Amino acid sequence: MTTWQHEVARRVRGEIVRDAPLAPRTTIRVGGPADLLVRPSDPGALAELLRAVRELGVPLHVLGGGANTLVADAGVRGVVLRLPPDLAPEQVSPGRLVLGAGQPTSRLWVRAHALGLVGMEFVAGIPGTLGGAVAMNAGTRVGEMKDIVSRVELATADGAGFVDAAALGFAYRTCRLPAGAVATRVELALREGDVAASERVMQEDRDRRRRTQPLDRPTFGSTFRNPPGDFAGRLIEAVGLKGHRIGGALWSDVHANFVVNAGGATARDVLALVNVARSRVKDRLGVALETEVRLLGEFLAEDLQDLRAS
Numbered sequence: 001m002t003t004w005q006h007e008v009a010r011r012v013r014g015e016i017v018r019d020a021p022l023a024p025r026t027t028i029r030v031g032g033p034a035d036l037l038v039r040p041s042d043p044g045a046l047a048e049l050l051r052a053v054r055e056l057g058v059p060l061h062v063l064g065g066g067a068n069t070l071v072a073d074a075g076v077r078g079v080v081l082r083l084p085p086d087l088a089p090e091q092v093s094p095g096r097l098v099l100g101a102g103q104p105t106s107r108l109w110v111r112a113h114a115l116g117l118v119g120m121e122f123v124a125g126i127p128g129t130l131g132g133a134v135a136m137n138a139g140t141r142v143g144e145m146k147d148i149v150s151r152v153e154l155a156t157a158d159g160a161g162f163v164d165a166a167a168l169g170f171a172y173r174t175c176r177l178p179a180g181a182v183a184t185r186v187e188l189a190l191r192e193g194d195v196a197a198s199e200r201v202m203q204e205d206r207d208r209r210r211r212t213q214p215l216d217r218p219t220f221g222s223t224f225r226n227p228p229g230d231f232a233g234r235l236i237e238a239v240g241l242k243g244h245r246i247g248g249a250l251w252s253d254v255h256a257n258f259v260v261n262a263g264g265a266t267a268r269d270v271l272a273l274v275n276v277a278r279s280r281v282k283d284r285l286g287v288a289l290e291t292e293v294r295l296l297g298e299f300l301a302e303d304l305q306d307l308r309a310s
Contacts, residue, residue, distance in 0.1 A: 004056045005036050008079065012049045014041040022071045022080065022296075025063065027127060028220040028261050030270060031071025031297065034061075034080035043087060043160070043184070050157040050182065053079055061296055062182055064132030065104060068221050072297030073267045080296075081182065083131060088153070088185045095191060096150070101131030101183040105138075108188065109202065118193035120148055124202035125209045127221065131183040136294070137175045140205070146170035152177075153185035160184060173225055173292050214252040218261035223274060224289040232289055233257035239280040246272045271303045 009016045020037035023029050040046040053060045059078030063069065083102030091098035092115060099107060105126050112120055122143035126133055134152055137145050149170075151162040157180065169176035177183060209215060224232035236242060236256040243253040248265030251273060252258040259270055278289050295304075 004058050007056060008036060008038065008049065008052050008058070011052050012038060012040060013045040014084075015039040020080070022063070022066075022076065025082075026066035026069050026071055026220065027218060028070065028259070028265070028270070029218040030073075030261055030265050030267050032073050032075030034076045035078055037080050037082065039082050039084050040087065041084075043155070046081075046083075046087065046155055046182070046184070047157075047160070049079070049081065050155060050180070054157045054180070060180075062131070062135075063296070064102075064135070065128030066220075067126075067128035067132065068136055068138075068292065069294050069296055070220060070267055070270055072295070072299045074298040076297040083129070083182070083184065095189060096187060097190060098185055098187045099130055101129060101134065101153075101186055103130050104128070105130055105133050109198075112188075112190055113195045113198065116192050116195060117190035118195060118198040119190045120188065121198055121201045121205065124205050130186050134183055134186055135175055135177060136173055136292070137170050138173075142205075144170075144172075145175075148188050148190060149186060150189040151187040152183050153187075154178065154181040155184045156181050162187065212255055214254045214258050214260050217252070219252070219258045220293050222257050222292050223259050224257055224277070225292045227287055227289065230287070231257070235281045235285055235287055235289065236277050239277075239284050241277055241280065244273070244276070246276070249273045251277065267297075267299070268303050271299070275303075 017037040019033045021033050022031045038049055040049055061076055062081045085102045087102050088100035105123050105128055108123050109120055122140045126138045133145050149165045151164055153160060153162045226232050233256040241251050242256040244251050247269030248263050249269040250260050250262050252260045259273055281287050281289050
């Protein structure tokens with residue numbers, strides 16, 4: 001280990017892995033290793049980690065459930081933080097549910113229904129963790145996280161505290177978390193209602209997704225944001241790229257806005273595929289597609305190309 005890695009390992013309680021493979025920790029199964037992967041054992045260990053990386057000048061990256069994320073082939077320099085699901089305690093009050101940001105999104109509707117609460121049906125088909133869902137304001141055509149998040153607890157090297165959702169700049173697939181802050185708990189505003197009806201809505205959404213999305217193959221989810229009044233998948237299909245393949249990556253023949261790892265894909269394959277779609281849609285249809293996926297790690301400048309504008 002390098003000096004900074006030894007220092008982080010000395011100061012922080014929890015699981016610490018050097019040169020940790022990240023591809024198995026993402027839903028598309030692509031990417032290189034992290035210099036150091038850290039799962040702090042408790043809030044105190046997280047606070048110590050945040051102080052350590054600030055004092056040592058080490059980059060810190062947060063990885064949730066690995067959805068909506070493309071890791072560079074060269075990996076990620078610095079610390080990659082993964083919050084354990086049980087890092088923060090759950091709290092319940094009338095119409096309010098507080099869950100740890102490291103919990104899987106499925107925990108939200110499981111606990112809500114157990115408490116007789118509804119209003120989060122759109123979450124049924126969203127993979128990953130609650131913290132990741134908040135960070136990108138994840139959602140579907142029927143709802144977004146901003147519709148149900150009332151407050152988010154943020155941890156920094158200087159302490160932790162709740163911040164009102166109104167201060168986080170929620171917008172379409174956007175949440176402006178302060179630099180250096182890590183979401184640790186999410187307070188959700190729900191309502192009492194018909195749990196059976198809520199479950200039926202969720203099951204219908206799951207069934208629709210199975211029919212229309214390549215959920216049985218490695219993918220990070222939607223690649224591009226839908227432009228106003230249109231759908232990115234329709235545009236990609238309109239320029240003849242549905243099913244198009246570069247290396248081990250291809251535009252799904254089920255839903256053209258999903259990049260699939262067809263076997264042995266690299267991040268470079270994925271970016272080449274994304275660049276082809278952006279260029280062709282712009283040239284032929286005059287629409288500038290913006291990426292929704294988060295890039296994590298050290299990418300080659302020539303591979304990024306137009307993505308810098310996304």
